[in-house]
Amino acid sequence: MKRAIRVKVNGTDYGRDVDVRSTLADFLRDDLDLTGTHVGCEHGVCGACTVLVDGAPVRSCLMLAAQADGHEVATVEGVAPSDDELHPLQEAFWAKHGLQCGYCTPGIIMSARAFLEESPTPTDGEIREMLSGHLCRCTGYHFIVEAIAEAARAMAARRKP
Amino acid sequence: MKPAPFEYLAASSAAEAIEALERFGDEAKVLAGGQSLIPMMALRLARPSALVDINRCGDLEGLTETGVTLTVGALARQRDLERWARPRSPLFREVLAAVAHAPIRNRGTVVGNLVHADPASELPALLLCLDGEVTARRTAGERVVPAHELYLAPLTTALASAELATQARFTLPPDGAGWGFAEVARRHGDFALVGCIAVLALDGAGIVSHARLGFFGVGGTPVRGTAGEALLLGREPTAGRCVEAAKAAAAALSPDGDIHASAGYRKIVSATLAERVLAAAVGRCGKAA
Numbered sequence A: 001m002k003r004a005i006r007v008k009v010n011g012t013d014y015g016r017d018v019d020v021r022s023t024l025a026d027f028l029r030d031d032l033d034l035t036g037t038h039v040g041c042e043h044g045v046c047g048a049c050t051v052l053v054d055g056a057p058v059r060s061c062l063m064l065a066a067q068a069d070g071h072e073v074a075t076v077e078g079v080a081p082s083d084d085e086l087h088p089l090q091e092a093f094w095a096k097h098g099l100q101c102g103y104c105t106p107g108i109i110m111s112a113r114a115f116l117e118e119s120p121t122p123t124d125g126e127i128r129e130m131l132s133g134h135l136c137r138c139t140g141y142h143f144i145v146e147a148i149a150e151a152a153r154a155m156a157a158r159r160k161p
Numbered sequence B: 001m002k003p004a005p006f007e008y009l010a011a012s013s014a015a016e017a018i019e020a021l022e023r024f025g026d027e028a029k030v031l032a033g034g035q036s037l038i039p040m041m042a043l044r045l046a047r048p049s050a051l052v053d054i055n056r057c058g059d060l061e062g063l064t065e066t067g068v069t070l071t072v073g074a075l076a077r078q079r080d081l082e083r084w085a086r087p088r089s090p091l092f093r094e095v096l097a098a099v100a101h102a103p104i105r106n107r108g109t110v111v112g113n114l115v116h117a118d119p120a121s122e123l124p125a126l127l128l129c130l131d132g133e134v135t136a137r138r139t140a141g142e143r144v145v146p147a148h149e150l151y152l153a154p155l156t157t158a159l160a161s162a163e164l165a166t167q168a169r170f171t172l173p174p175d176g177a178g179w180g181f182a183e184v185a186r187r188h189g190d191f192a193l194v195g196c197i198a199v200l201a202l203d204g205a206g207i208v209s210h211a212r213l214g215f216f217g218v219g220g221t222p223v224r225g226t227a228g229e230a231l232l233l234g235r236e237p238t239a240g241r242c243v244e245a246a247k248a249a250a251a252a253l254s255p256d257g258d259i260h261a262s263a264g265y266r267k268i269v270s271a272t273l274a275e276r277v278l279a280a281a282v283g284r285c286g287k288a289a
Helices: A024-031 A090-093 A107-120 A124-131 A141-159 B014-027 B038-040 B078-085 B091-097 B102-107 B110-116 B122-129 B226-232 B239-251 B263-285
Strands: A002-009 A010-019 A052-053 A056-057 A072-074 B006-012 B030-031 B050-053 B062-067 B069-073 B135-136 B141-146 B151-153 B164-171 B180-184 B192-202 B208-216
Touching: A002 B239, A010 A024, A024 A052, A052 A107, A056 A107, A056 A141, A056 B102, A090 A107, A090 A141, A107 A124, A107 A141, A107 B102, A124 A141, B006 B014, B014 B030, B014 B050, B014 B135, B030 B038, B030 B151, B062 B078, B078 B091, B078 B102, B078 B110, B091 B122, B091 B180, B091 B192, B110 B122, B110 B135, B110 B164, B122 B164, B122 B192, B180 B263, B192 B263, B208 B226, B208 B239, B208 B263, B226 B239, B226 B263, B239 B263
Parallel strands: A002 A072, B006 B050, B030 B050
Antiparallel strands: A002 A010, A052 A056, A052 A072, B062 B069, B069 B164, B135 B141, B135 B164, B180 B192, B192 B208
16 A cells, blocks of 8 residues: 655655655665664564654664655764764764764764754753663763763754853 | 554544444543554554544543532543642652653543553553542433442453443542552653552541552452451451551462563562551541641
């Protein structure tokens, strides 16, 4: 069963016919070739496929592509402001060795982006609670916590006049 | 594409969704937040022949507080309830923080969680402790099912497959009631192995006038610790009496064992958590819940 959808992804409008069985993650990766969104467990546990839908982080493996019709999606491909500039979160993950193998990173970056908008000056405890929704099998969560804390500081410094 | 094939209908109103549920019959499922249904379909534990998506039903949105009750529409996300609770209810806030993780709560609905009836879930136990109810609608009419009649077995409620749960109502704790919440899970946000909620209110003389003790993760359905409540009602909630009540409530439970925790472990932890949440509730009596 196919269904026609229109979705805005990272600011670009796309119209496609999708199988109703397709998840949003499948749609992003297979139909739009946006393979920055990673799929790990495909049942909502690992958090690797997290994207923003209308600004809120959601698991793209737990949403049907058909449900994204008329909505706005943001993926890791749209995080950097330009081709030669990184977002402060990406910069901090690089500087603090938060990437490690990199598989879980896109999901964490998307969650952290929404998280820092809501909590611009988070405590380590709040960062850890946010991170509890993401599995990193390199298990180096310390570096990831440091990277997010560093990004929060950098973004706060930027906001100061 | 992991799920088995299904028909998909995006309903634009509750009436259209109910009509579709009746037309598709027993094998159809309602798709709300999808945070439990889609994983079950991905693992092919669920193979509905049709999904009736209610996410575009504007008439199922909303969260209304009257001061006495809180009514939650079928499309209110767990995150909406969390935002409502932040400045108003530390009890709801603490319970919701234990429900999975923010990206799940952004999609997952309160009513969907309630009628999914996972025995390890926090919200059904909260509904039970707050004398809540769920409204179920079909073409023929509407009925209200109180929480204590809703839960029959794991993932099984008293609702029929052609009924749509349109809203849930919680009775807010009485003024000045104290509360306690605790759970043991392997990781933050994971399924609880055992969890416990208490709501207590005292009269002017310091005597317990309202007592609710609820457990989850300790059997097929959430369960009230009525044996414990009875020991506290009409009495002063001394530390010793709270321990006795916790023990009595836990003794009446018959939890199951699984690979994560034996039945015996769950029973011991139930008593410990009940003791803690009762002590916390007594300590908070007099403060707004």
